[in-house]
Amino acid sequence: xxxxxxxxxxxxxxxxxxxxxxxxxxxxxxxxxxxxxxxxxxxxxxxxxxxxxxxxxxxxxxxxxxxxxxxxxxxxxxxxxxxxxxxxxxxxxxxxxxxxxxxxxxxxxxxxxxxxxxxxxxxxxxxxxxxxxxxxxxxxxxxxxxxxxxxxxxxxxxxxxxxxxxxxxxxxxxxxxxxxxxxxxxxxxxxxxxxxxxxxxxxxxxxxxxxxxxxxxxxxxxxxxxxxxxxxxxxxxxxxxxxxxxxxxxxxxxxxxxxxxxxxxxxxxxxxxxxxx
Numbered sequence: 001x002x003x004x005x006x007x008x009x010x011x012x013x014x015x016x017x018x019x020x021x022x023x024x025x026x027x028x029x030x031x032x033x034x035x036x037x038x039x040x041x042x043x044x045x046x047x048x049x050x051x052x053x054x055x056x057x058x059x060x061x062x063x064x065x066x067x068x069x070x071x072x073x074x075x076x077x078x079x080x081x082x083x084x085x086x087x088x089x090x091x092x093x094x095x096x097x098x099x100x101x102x103x104x105x106x107x108x109x110x111x112x113x114x115x116x117x118x119x120x121x122x123x124x125x126x127x128x129x130x131x132x133x134x135x136x137x138x139x140x141x142x143x144x145x146x147x148x149x150x151x152x153x154x155x156x157x158x159x160x161x162x163x164x165x166x167x168x169x170x171x172x173x174x175x176x177x178x179x180x181x182x183x184x185x186x187x188x189x190x191x192x193x194x195x196x197x198x199x200x201x202x203x204x205x206x207x208x209x210x211x212x213x214x215x216x217x218x219x220x221x222x223x224x225x226x227x228x229x230x231x232x233x234x235x236x237x238x239x240x241x242x243x244x245x246x247x248x249x250x251x252x253x254x255x256x257x258x259x260x261x262x263x264x265x266x267x268x269x270x271x272x273x274x275x276x277x
Contacts, residue, residue: 015055022051026064033071042071042083049090059098065091066107085114089127092134101138105131121275125185132174132183139171180264187268194233194261201254202229204247212242233258 029044049064069087072080092107108131115124143164177183181190206225210217220228220241228241232254243251 018051018055019057022048022055022057022060022064025051026067029064029067033067038071042068045071046087049087049094053094058094059100059103062091062094062098062100062103062107065094069110081114081118082120085111085118085120085123085127088114089123092127092130096130096134096137099141101134101141105134105138108134129178129183129185132178136171136174136178139167139174143167143171180261181268184264184268184271187265187272190261190265190268194257194265197254197257197261198226198229198233201232201250202226204250205229205243208243208245208247210244212244213240217244229254234262235259 025044025048029041029048032038032044033041045064045068049061049068052058052061052064065087069084069091072084088107088111092104092111095101095104095107108127112124112127112131115121115127180193181187202222202225205211205220205228206222209219211220211224211228224241228243228251231238231241232243232251235255235258
C-alpha cells in the first residue's frame with residue numbers, strides 16, 4: 001500500500017511565518033506613520049510587502065507597497081518622488097498578479113504621474129502603457145465573465161447586453177490603440193506598420209503585373225511598384241501611374257492608411273521629442 005500523504009489545510013510553515021511577520025510589520029508601520037516617523041514607516045511597509053510577496057500573497061503585497069508610497073506624499077524632492085513612484089509600480093505589479101485589474105490600473109496611473117513629475121519619462125511611458133494594458137485586461141475579464149449568461153449581476157448590478165456590447169467596443173478600440181501606436185507612446189511602432197503597409201501594397205501592385213500610365217497599359221516592375229505605393233500612401237497622387245483591376249482596392253486601403261497613420265506618427269514623435277528636450 002502507498003503511504004498516506006499528509007494533507008495540510010493551511011500554508012506551509014515557512015510561508016505562514018513570513019505572513020505573520022509581514023502582518024506584524026504592517027501594523028508597526030501604520031503606528032510609525034501615525035507618529036510621523038515616515039522613514040521608519042516606509043521601511044516597515046516595504047519589508048512587509050516583500051514578505052507578503054515571498055509568501056505568495058500578491059494583493060496584500062500590493063497594499064503594503066502602496067502604503068509605502070503614501071509615506072512620501074507629504075514630502076517634496078526628487079528622492080521622495082522616486083520612492084513613491086517605484087513603490088506604486090511594485091504595488092501595481094503585485095495587484096496585476098492577483099488579477100485585481102482595477103486596483104492595478106489605478107496604481108500604474110499614480111506611478112506614471114509621479115515619474116512624470118520626477119522627469120523620468122521612460123518610466124512614465126512604461127507605467128502609462130501598463131495602466132492602459134491593465135484596463136484592457138479588466139474590460140476583457142468583465143466581458144468574458146458575462147459571455148453567454150444574459151443579464152447578470154456584476155458586483156451588485158445587473159448588466160444588460162447593451163453594456164456588454166459597449167464593453168467589447170471599448171476593449172476593441174483600446175486594443176487598436178495599443179497595436180497602432182502604443183497609446184501614443186511608441187511612434188516607431190506606427191512607422192513600422194506604415195513601412196509594412198507600403199511594402200505589402202507594393203508587392204500587390206507588382207503581382208498584378210500591369211499598370212495604366214499615359215493612357216497606355218504597360219507592365220510594372222518592382223521599382224515602379226514601390227514608387228506607386230509610396231505616392232499612394234502619402235496621398236501625393238501625381239497621376240503618372242494608375243492601378244488597374246483588383247489593386248484599386250489595395251490603393252484605396254493604402255491611401256486611407258496613410259491618412260490615418262501619418263498624423264498619429266507625427267503626434268507621437270512630437271510628444272516624444274518635446275519630453276526629451
